[in-house]
Amino acid sequence: MADAVAPGWTRAAAPDGTGFIRAGSGAPVLFIHGVGMNATIWQPQIQRMADRFDLIAIDMLGHGRSPLPPQEPELADYAAQAIRLLDHLGLDKVSVVGHSMGALVAQELALLAPERIRRVVSLNAVFRRPPDLAQAVLERAAALTGHSDAAGVAQTIARWFGDPVPAELTAAAGKAAAALSEVDPEGYARTYRLFARADGDHAERLQTLAMPALFITGSEDKNSSPAMSAAMARLAPHGRCTVLAGQRHMMAAAAPDLTSRCIAEFLNEGESLEQGAAADASFDSGEFRR
Numbered sequence: 001m002a003d004a005v006a007p008g009w010t011r012a013a014a015p016d017g018t019g020f021i022r023a024g025s026g027a028p029v030l031f032i033h034g035v036g037m038n039a040t041i042w043q044p045q046i047q048r049m050a051d052r053f054d055l056i057a058i059d060m061l062g063h064g065r066s067p068l069p070p071q072e073p074e075l076a077d078y079a080a081q082a083i084r085l086l087d088h089l090g091l092d093k094v095s096v097v098g099h100s101m102g103a104l105v106a107q108e109l110a111l112l113a114p115e116r117i118r119r120v121v122s123l124n125a126v127f128r129r130p131p132d133l134a135q136a137v138l139e140r141a142a143a144l145t146g147h148s149d150a151a152g153v154a155q156t157i158a159r160w161f162g163d164p165v166p167a168e169l170t171a172a173a174g175k176a177a178a179a180l181s182e183v184d185p186e187g188y189a190r191t192y193r194l195f196a197r198a199d200g201d202h203a204e205r206l207q208t209l210a211m212p213a214l215f216i217t218g219s220e221d222k223n224s225s226p227a228m229s230a231a232m233a234r235l236a237p238h239g240r241c242t243v244l245a246g247q248r249h250m251m252a253a254a255a256p257d258l259t260s261r262c263i264a265e266f267l268n269e270g271e272s273l274e275q276g277a278a279a280d281a282s283f284d285s286g287e288f289r290r
Contacts, residue, residue, distance in 0.1 A: 008050065009022070010023070017065070018066045018085050019038075020056055021042070021057040023055050024049065024051065024052070027095065028053070029049070029055050030086070030095070031057040031102075032060060032097070032106050033057070033058075034100030034102050034124075037099075039059045039064055040064075041176070041179060044253060048264075053267065060101070060102065062187020063184070069187065074194065075108040075198055080112075083113055092116065095120070095121070096117055098123065099123040101194075106121070111205050111208065122214070124216075124221055124223075125228065126224050127199055127232050128228070138196050141192050141197075144189035153181055154177075161173040161254065202232075206232055206239075212240075213238060213240070214262075214263075215229035216243070216259075216262060218248050219244065219245050220246060221247065221251075223249060229243065242262060
């Protein structure tokens with residue numbers, strides 16, 4: 001079943017109930033949102049990149065139209081959901097872009113099924129939180145009850161966009177607040193509890209990340225700091241780190257032109273390399289010597 005959400009976009013559901021949006025044409029790219037959001041949060045990137053890429057934005061388990069995760073989920077549960085969606089769409093290999101919790105899922109997907117992933121972009125990812133920050137996140141997770149929490153939404157928006165929210169970010173903050181208000185409270189709670197404890201899950205595994213990886217965050221993101229992105233980039237064999245000056249946690253929505261350009265340039269770099277490899281493969285060195 002599918003329905004249009006904007007001209008050229010399709011919102012549909014996979015056989016397992018996973019909701020997703022698809023738009024554009026070109027090299028396929030899977031987008032995975034963060035805790036409390038849904039596939040529509042990637043609207044700015046879809047608008048800016050659909051002329052060059054086949055974009056698929058997934059509703060993570062417990063979010064949007066997708067079913068709940070297990071009671072005590074692991075990152076592998078969310079990665080398996082993404083693999084089922086790729087199988088449903090007949091996509092053998094994609095690049096993957098994840099934000100925050102979605103970045104952890106993107107990394108897990110690349111580590112579990114490296115043959116399915118060309119490139120990885122981790123936006124505002126967490127990694128080995130310092131003790132005070134880890135404690136604050138664990139306390140927020142423990143306070144979740146599986147019921148709606150208007151005060152919690154307001155506090156999250158303040159962390160993400162500033163308090164007060166700058167006038168130029170009012171629309172982006174409003175969209176994020178709407179997603180947080182609409183998310184299934186139980187799906188949010190189960191996922192956030194995993195997010196609170198999964199920041200070190202890849203500490204011993206990033207060294208095996210086989211494909212090029214971009215770790216990108218904002219200079220003002222205190223929860224997903226530049227130091228975290230730099231540490232991940234150092235561990236990944238083909239990693240690099242980019243820090244966007246003045247940006248906070250929701251930079252994909254707050255600075256869509258800049259963020260989308262960084263993502264697209266990294267992904268286009270991969271397409272250029274693949275085209276070059278194809279050209280090399282057709283080159284007959286024996287004929288050249290003759």
